[in-house]
Amino acid sequence: MDTIGILGAGSMGSGIAQVAASVGHKVVICDNLTIALSKSGKNIQGTLKSLVDKGKMTDSNAYEMFSRIKFSDHMSDFKDCSMVIEAIVEDIEPKQIAFKSMEAIVSENTILASNTSSLSISAMGAQLKHPQRIIGVHFFNPAPLMRLVEIIPGLQTEPTVLERARKLIDGWGKTTVIAKDTPGFIVNRVARPYYGEALRILDEGIADEATIDWAMRDLSGFRMGPFELMDFIGNDINYAVTEVVFTNFFYDPRYRPSMTQKRLVDANYLGRKTGRGFYDYRNGAVMPEPVRDEALGREIALRIIVMLINEAAEALYLRIASRDDIELAMTNGVNYPKGLLAWADEIGIRNVVEKLDALYVEYLEDRYRCSPLLRKMARNGQKFF
Numbered sequence: 001m002d003t004i005g006i007l008g009a010g011s012m013g014s015g016i017a018q019v020a021a022s023v024g025h026k027v028v029i030c031d032n033l034t035i036a037l038s039k040s041g042k043n044i045q046g047t048l049k050s051l052v053d054k055g056k057m058t059d060s061n062a063y064e065m066f067s068r069i070k071f072s073d074h075m076s077d078f079k080d081c082s083m084v085i086e087a088i089v090e091d092i093e094p095k096q097i098a099f100k101s102m103e104a105i106v107s108e109n110t111i112l113a114s115n116t117s118s119l120s121i122s123a124m125g126a127q128l129k130h131p132q133r134i135i136g137v138h139f140f141n142p143a144p145l146m147r148l149v150e151i152i153p154g155l156q157t158e159p160t161v162l163e164r165a166r167k168l169i170d171g172w173g174k175t176t177v178i179a180k181d182t183p184g185f186i187v188n189r190v191a192r193p194y195y196g197e198a199l200r201i202l203d204e205g206i207a208d209e210a211t212i213d214w215a216m217r218d219l220s221g222f223r224m225g226p227f228e229l230m231d232f233i234g235n236d237i238n239y240a241v242t243e244v245v246f247t248n249f250f251y252d253p254r255y256r257p258s259m260t261q262k263r264l265v266d267a268n269y270l271g272r273k274t275g276r277g278f279y280d281y282r283n284g285a286v287m288p289e290p291v292r293d294e295a296l297g298r299e300i301a302l303r304i305i306v307m308l309i310n311e312a313a314e315a316l317y318l319r320i321a322s323r324d325d326i327e328l329a330m331t332n333g334v335n336y337p338k339g340l341l342a343w344a345d346e347i348g349i350r351n352v353v354e355k356l357d358a359l360y361v362e363y364l365e366d367r368y369r370c371s372p373l374l375r376k377m378a379r380n381g382q383k384f385f
């Protein structure tokens with residue numbers, strides 16, 4: 001079986017190493033910090049021990065799996081790898097430097113993959129001698145548990161490289177979808193209004209955090225409301241993704257970050273991890289109760305859901321991904337209760353367009369512009385399915 005290289009032994013690198021080793025690959029995981037390597041080893045062992053304790057794995061399987069992973073502080077150990085997945089800091093320059101160094105070590109056929117959440121794959125390939133082997137493979141956190149992997153060919157990627165990478169990762173029990181090399185790919189783009197529109201509703205004083213969370217969770221079937229989710233992800237991380245998507249889309253107002261969230265980040269109210277975010281998680285703090293007004297809740301939910309549908313429709317319209325991949329990405333990647341395009345059919349595309357147009361007329365902001373695809377489908381009485 002192929003040997004897989006992983007560069008970066010942080011949370012993502014360690015998770016991906018575990019996934020690859022669990023299906024029988026030899027794995028080389030490399031980091032420039034020895035402390036990161038020992039932490040990664042301990043974390044993987046901890047996860048394996050809990051699988052053994054739960055009876056999901058035998059002791060000897062866990063031992064064999066762990067012994068397939070080599071922890072290394074030098075990239076020269078990647079020399080026999082058929083694919084190397086980079087999972088270092090989210091910054092284009094160190095990634096480009098790392099890929100150049102790796103190219104001098106690995107064979108010409110080795111796939112060079114990046115786990116970036118937001119950076120351009122084409123830019124990562126730009127300085128390579130053989131840029132046709134660069135590709136994005138975007139795992140979600142935690143990699144062993146989340147099924148979805150977005151596969152992102154750069155402009156230079158050869159179709160055979162895409163096929164090989166997809167086949168390999170499908171073989172790891174993952175659900176793969178193909179996305180165009182554009183900011184946020186599928187999930188991190190289409191999900192933006194879940195946070196952005198909720199923040200806007202909060203800013204306008206239409207409802208508080210607990211009520212908006214209640215409307216999305218209890219009335220609409222999302223696993224978590226937007227504010228509890230932002231606190232869970234970390235406001236610093238969530239804000240940074242929005243900012244990257246916004247700036248990389250040339251400041252399209254649709255993705256404009258929220259000042260309210262920025263102030264939380266400024267104050268180090270990052271969410272659960274710092275004890276305070278939109279909510280107070282300190283000892284003894286009491287969670288606020290929502291205003292359980294069903295009419296208000298349904299109005300809030302509809303506003304957020306039509307904004308999500310608009311984003312999904314626009315991604316389809318601009319050929320970021322196929323209809324089915326957009327649906328799979330949102331249900332598998334972020335556990336949405338339904339695919340957004342199927343949801344549009346259910347609400348009625350004409351109703352979705354009417355709601356978006358009403359918001360547009362109310363605010364006269366480009367943020368609420370309706371996707372031409374939805375408008376055309378409403379005119380022709382079409383459905384997505």
Ligand SMILES: NC(=O)c1ccc[n+]([C@@H]2O[C@H](COP(=O)([O-])OP(=O)(O)OC[C@H]3O[C@@H](n4cnc5c(N)ncnc54)[C@H](O)[C@@H]3O)[C@@H](O)[C@H]2O)c1
Binds near residue numbers: 036088098138141
């Ligand atoms: N954390 C997430 O939720 C998540 C989800 C999907 C994708 N990603 C992406 O995955 C990548 C890694 O994220 P993470 O959360 O695992 O980061 P992390 O900070 O936990 O780990 C990064 C590791 O890379 C190492 N490193 C940095 N520069 C290096 C270099 N030049 N050579 C070797 N090792 C180097 C660091 O020592 C560290 O151990 C980023 O591109 C991130 O955007 C993260």
